[in-house]
Amino acid sequence: MITSQFISRVTLRRDIVESFERYPFSLPAVRSLDMLELHPKVTFLVGENGSGKSTLMEAIAVAAGYNAEGGSRNFGFGTRRSHSVLDEYLRLARGFRRPRDGYFLRAESFFNVATEIERLDAEPGPGAPVMPAYGGLSLHEQSHGESFLALLTQRFRGNGLYLLDEPEAALSPQRQLAVLSRIHDLVRADSQFLIATHSPILMAYPDAWIYRLGADGVQRIAYEDTEHFRVTRDFLADPQRMLRVLLAHDE
Structure with missing residues (x-):
């Protein structure tokens, strides 16, 4: 079936796995x-640390042509090879449209991306400087959260494929709400997102598909059934009761 979304599904080539x-x-x-079927607008990957969501996200990004440490498809640097070979075993079903923009944000290596941007602008060459696309201010001269917001508000232009691995890592709840609003703006500008996250704020995006990765494999679940939603709701409903249970000690 021909689709207009940038990536409609991800298939593991199980027949060639040794x-x-x-x-x-x-x-x-x-x-x-x-x-794994992807929503044409927003798909979330959720799960505990070590569940494999970042590994899968990274493999999809590399299979889609992005640098393993992050950046646009034009970034080809590498500080240390750390990604798995999983991308070599994935098949991506692409639509007839091609994104005009795209980016892979990997929170844990975004520092390396910022360093690469400064290196590219410091070297003489025929290309235009990179920094203005991020707002003109060095990402290293901003806080981690400010640099993330500069990426989403300045660099992301719409009509793009955006893969985000834990974008909430350096963001306050208020800034996460701002990111949620920006994601919606970009979705309305014909963009598609795949996001690995722990944030119950981000994964509340309306009509998004949420996949839980865990010991029982990959399952699509409702927002209200995620552990992130239930734990946050229960804690905020009665924090003192939760604290009494968590901080209780045997005499």
Whole structure:
């Protein structure tokens, strides 16, 4: 079926996997993976630390042509090879439209992207400087959260494919709300997002698809069924009761 979305599904080529006993194929989320359908607007990957969501996100980004450490498709630097071989075993179903913009934000290596931008602008060359696309101020001269917001508000232009790995890492709840609003602006500008997150604020985006990665594999779930929503709701409903339970000690 021909689709207009940039990526409609991700398929694991299970027939060429030599062994599901070695990493990353031994991860339950990967071991059970067959095909992952993506929402034309926003898809979330959620799960505990170590569940494999960042590994899967990174593999999809690399398979889509992005640098493993982040950036646009024009970034080709590498400070240290750390990504798995999973991208070599994925097949991406692409639509007839091609994105005019795109970016892979990997929170843990965004510092390296900022350094690469400064390096590119410091070297003489025929290309235009990179920094103005991010607001003109060095990302290293801003806080982590400010640099993330500069990326979304200045660099992301719409009609793009954006893959974000834990974008909330340096953001306050108020700034996460600002990011949620910006995501909506970009969706209305014909963009598609795939986001790995722990944030119950971000994953509340209306009509998004949420996939939980865990010991039982990959399952699509409702927002209200995510652990992130339930734990946050229960804590805020009665924080003192939760604290009494969490901080209780046997005499």
